[in-house]
Amino acid sequence: MKTQLKKGVLEMCVLALLEQHDSYAYEIVSTLADSVEMSEGTIYPLMRRLQNDGLVSTYLVESDAGPPRKYYRLEAKGLETLQAMKSEWSGFLAEVNKIVGANKS
Amino acid sequence: MKTQLKKGVLEMCVLALLEQHDSYAYEIVSTLADSVEMSEGTIYPLMRRLQNDGLVSTYLVESDAGPPRKYYRLEAKGLETLQAMKSEWSGFLAEVNKIVGANKS
């Protein structure tokens, strides 16, 4: 899958997942990897960014298998950002599809 | 408009325009700028890439206003690439929309 297409979109996907329930990086990658193909090298810097921007907060939870998990929770600012991203995304989609004439429902 | 979203997509848009009719860089920017917002600093390196990859060929045409225009014509390989890109794009779309649940018709 083309790397470039994902630029900027993965962030939105991660936020969307966190909107449903708190999660930790490793789980997020496992989930998204099925559909969008992403790797660990991508997620950790991304999560750091989200945290630095105050979109998510974290808390540690002991795991019975492996090291403790760093859970991420979507914060209010993160939800706002997610919604802004969604509307930007669907606007962008519309424009691009107008140009390339891709009208797959 | 978010820069990152365009990564990889602009190339497809340019090829899609060239599928309709030959064009030159300045005109392409003018056209696309309305919907996707792009600048000259983006198009010239991009066109160079397309040419180097053998997706387009060029020919010069004198202009009655300004320097000669470098027209680009979509080649067979470019058309193939465009079609591959389109299918990759709509596949990617589907996956992302499944995740973010953006069902705007």
Added chain:
DNA sequence: ACAGGTACTTTGCTATGCAAGGTACCTTCT
């Protein structure tokens, strides 16, 4: 003890878009 799964993290690389600057030609207005 070793293999393998879980989970975290960092380093260096790559691709692409963009702002800013530059060149040059033509027309129009002063």
Added chain:
DNA sequence: AGAAGGTACCTTGCATAGCAAAGTACCTGT
């Protein structure tokens, strides 16, 4: 003639974000 503004080309340097690869550490099963 000179200045301004549109057309059209091009390059340099920067910022961003994804990824492969490597490393650490913990736990379970063989």
